[in-house]
Amino acid sequence: MPIATHDNGSFWFDSLESLPEPEKPSSLPRATDVAIIGAGFTGLWTAYYLKQRRPDLSIAIFEAVTVGYGASGRNGGWCMGLAMGIEDLLAKPETRHVGIQVLRAMHETVDEVGRVCQAENIDCHYQKGGTLTVATLPFRAKRMRDRVERFHSMGFSKDDYRWLPASEAKRHINCASNYGASYTPHCAAIHPARLVKGLAERVRELGVAIHELTPVTNFEPGRIHTEVGSVDASIVLRATEGYTDSLSNQKRRVMPLYSMMVATEPLERGMWEEIGLTQRETFGDGRRVVTYGQRTLDNRIAFGGRGSYYFGSERKPRISPEDPMLDVVEQNLRDFFPILHDVEVTHRWGGLMGVSRHWRPSVLFDRHTGLGSAGGYVGEGVAASNLAGRTLSDLVTGENSDLARLPWVGDDPDRWEREPLRWAGAKAVKFFGDRADRKERDSNAPSRLWGGLFDRLVG
Numbered sequence: 001m002p003i004a005t006h007d008n009g010s011f012w013f014d015s016l017e018s019l020p021e022p023e024k025p026s027s028l029p030r031a032t033d034v035a036i037i038g039a040g041f042t043g044l045w046t047a048y049y050l051k052q053r054r055p056d057l058s059i060a061i062f063e064a065v066t067v068g069y070g071a072s073g074r075n076g077g078w079c080m081g082l083a084m085g086i087e088d089l090l091a092k093p094e095t096r097h098v099g100i101q102v103l104r105a106m107h108e109t110v111d112e113v114g115r116v117c118q119a120e121n122i123d124c125h126y127q128k129g130g131t132l133t134v135a136t137l138p139f140r141a142k143r144m145r146d147r148v149e150r151f152h153s154m155g156f157s158k159d160d161y162r163w164l165p166a167s168e169a170k171r172h173i174n175c176a177s178n179y180g181a182s183y184t185p186h187c188a189a190i191h192p193a194r195l196v197k198g199l200a201e202r203v204r205e206l207g208v209a210i211h212e213l214t215p216v217t218n219f220e221p222g223r224i225h226t227e228v229g230s231v232d233a234s235i236v237l238r239a240t241e242g243y244t245d246s247l248s249n250q251k252r253r254v255m256p257l258y259s260m261m262v263a264t265e266p267l268e269r270g271m272w273e274e275i276g277l278t279q280r281e282t283f284g285d286g287r288r289v290v291t292y293g294q295r296t297l298d299n300r301i302a303f304g305g306r307g308s309y310y311f312g313s314e315r316k317p318r319i320s321p322e323d324p325m326l327d328v329v330e331q332n333l334r335d336f337f338p339i340l341h342d343v344e345v346t347h348r349w350g351g352l353m354g355v356s357r358h359w360r361p362s363v364l365f366d367r368h369t370g371l372g373s374a375g376g377y378v379g380e381g382v383a384a385s386n387l388a389g390r391t392l393s394d395l396v397t398g399e400n401s402d403l404a405r406l407p408w409v410g411d412d413p414d415r416w417e418r419e420p421l422r423w424a425g426a427k428a429v430k431f432f433g434d435r436a437d438r439k440e441r442d443s444n445a446p447s448r449l450w451g452g453l454f455d456r457l458v459g
């Protein structure tokens with residue numbers, strides 16, 4: 001993995017009070033009980049909960065660049081009570097009860113992140129203002145209302161999911177077109193880099209060693225290999241998400257897909273009186289090529305959209321701020337809030353999401369080999385990585401918990417196809433999603449052809 005710099009180019013890293021230079025270790029310990037590869041949310045939450053349950057374990061995290069360098073320090077900051085794959089479970093009668101169980105676990109996870117931040121004094125600007133999905137087209141209002149009703153029929157209450165008619169929705173968020181919005185309180189806006197750096201500090205205080213600038217090249221049962229040397233470990237946990245291809249024995253396990261973000265300058269109070277978002281509700285508009293935004297604590301808008309895939313799973317350390325895909329995201333933001341036409345966009349960056357072949361996350365642990373992993377969250381891993389970390393630590397410690405029986409445990413995906421099939425598939429998903437969104441915008445009706453193709457590939 002090329003290491004150009006330890007700064008990941010995001011607004012979040014730029015807004016940290018200080019960004020200390022990571023230090024490359026000259027030597028590594030010969031052995032540790034648990035070796036974790038990757039210091040993003042997944043690796044750090046796993047270490048955190050493992051240390052809570054088993055303070056006697058020696059744990060070392062090996063990070064190629066610096067804490068939070070990956071998606072965890074670049075994302076949209078939606079700590080959301082949903083994860084990829086749950087809606088599929090809910091859609092089928094035979095898996096609905098499991099879907100409900102996982103969804104409730106995700107709701108609780110949003111509170112768990114808030115609880116730990118408070119208990120550990122991690123000031124990550126956590127505010128549980130919920131999330132608004134705005135119907136920017138009239139036909140989507142019906143689709144979203146139906147979805148809210150489906151949740152109610154499954155036993156969720158109006159305190160979990162609520163339809164806001166246009167007049168009420170506009171009081172929450174005054175955007176270009178607003179035909180109503182679905183609202184759930186199960187989402188908190190956070191500053192992701194403050195969370196990931198704060199969590200790393202607490203984990204270090206608990207006695208976990210974090211070795212930065214230490215790329216792992218390969219691993220096997222009982223041992224990891226780095227450029228500095230090998231380390232024995234009876235348990236090896238992979239938490240490398242969109243960068244998994246950097247490990248020579250993990251090729252084609254996770255597809256790296258870019259998501260792109262922009263952030264504005266801080267907006268004046270008058271503008272916020274127009275826009276709303278008084279509770280820092282996160283917001284999106286429910287189109288297929290996902291858009292997502294949050295009001296930051298310092299009154300900017302951080303806004304993103306799904307980006308692209310590069311042939312051969314190429315991973316760029318940083319996306320150039322001049323990248324044309326960022327122009328599209330910036331334009332989407334200005335279309336969403338026309339009041340922003342003269343506002344300066346101060347930051348433009350991208351980051352890697354990890355997509356597994358079945359398009360849902362999994363948590364894996366093999367007691368016999370001591371090997372485990374968690375990830376494949378696509379763009380929904382901020383809270384899910386906490387649940388995954390708790391789950392992985394239960395599996396490692398042999399806890400017979402409800403978490404260890406969640407359906408993502410042992411749900412091992414196939415490897416991705418070889419090129420050029422993988423590239424063609426990724427391009428097709430983006431193409432179908434864009435076509436479906438455009439068709440729906442022009443016709444104000446569901447796009448059965450393009451939308452159906454998109455759903456079939458992603459589902």
Ligand SMILES: Cc1cc2nc3c(=O)[nH]c(=O)nc-3n(C[C@H](O)[C@H](O)[C@H](O)COP(=O)(O)OP(=O)(O)OC[C@H]3O[C@@H](n4cnc5c(N)ncnc54)[C@H](O)[C@@H]3O)c2cc1C
Nearest residue numbers: 038040041042064070071072075076078216243351381382
């Ligand atoms: C732009 C963007 C916006 C997003 N927005 C949201 C959102 O709003 N809400 C949400 O829920 N999710 C969002 N996501 C997804 C979410 O950020 C991720 O799912 C989550 O951060 C994954 O955490 P992780 O620790 O598994 O992976 P990462 O944070 O990517 O961490 C992996 C770490 O492993 C290290 N690493 C990789 N290979 C090696 C190696 N060989 N040796 C050592 N270290 C290695 C990397 O340097 C990296 O630090 C977004 C993602 C992106 C990119």
